[in-house]
Amino acid sequence: MTRYAVLLRGVNVGGVNLKMAEVASTFESAGFTGVRTILASGNVLLDSRKDTAAVRDTAQKALRETFGYDAWVLVYPLDVVAAISAAFPFEREVDGHHSYVTFVSDEQVLDELAALPEGAHEKIARGDGVIYWQVPRSATLATTIGKTMGKKRYKSATTTRNLRTVDKLLR
Template sequence: MTQFAAFLRGVNVGGVNLKMAEVAAALTDAGFANVRTILASGNVLLESSSSVEAVRNTAAAALRARFAYDAWVLAYDIDTVRTIVEAYPFEREVDGYQSYVTFVADADVLDELAALAAGPSEKISRGDGVIYWQVPKGSTLDSTIGQTMGKKRYKSSTTTRNLRTLNKVLR
């Protein structure tokens, strides 16, 4: 069995309110083992012998069926998440700034996001299947990446987590 991190897009923000205990139950019922949620923002650790693609598709289908919402899930084996976090190219903790990783499941979308010009106080860097970015606290939604990610085109293939959350997932 491989341990995976499943990141649910838009959970407990923007009107999609799910109780994490119910999310864990839905994923357990879908056949995943040792399901555990981290925080209330759609971060799930689970185990499966399936491929990462099968984990993503099965998790999304289970959540759609249980909660009747358009569930978007990005899944990665835990070693991949660790490698992504370790590769963060900017200083991790900067007073007054948020440090983020945007996971991107579509290569064309990754190319588009990587081509964006950073705003005046923003840093953007392409990683392996991710966009690393850092913005002043309070300006996330006004940032180049933040404004772009809010568009419907990006919702099904991207989700963002801050480094603190990812470190909790990896503990």
């Protein structure tokens, strides 16, 4: 049995509003156990004997069938999430800044994002399957990464979490 973090993309923003209790129930009905939601922004912990790809496929199908939206999720064994958090390359807490992790499931997309130039006061670094970035709080959407992530091309292969949220998944 493996403990997974399932990260829903685009939930409770842009008109896709889901109640996390209903998401948890949906995942339990899909055969997952130990289901627990973290915050209201599409973070779910669950247990499964399936491999990562099968968990992703099952979760997406269950969300699409239950809630009727084009659901995209990224799935990671919890030990991988711990390693991603531990590898954060910048100072974790900087006054007036957000520290983010963008999870990327497509290697070509990861290459594209990693090649983006840093904007003013923005730090970008490639990690193992992720992009780490840090930006001033008031400038998130105006940054190089912020502007790029809104494009449709990245919808199915990326999701971003604040580093504090990533760490909450590990508690």
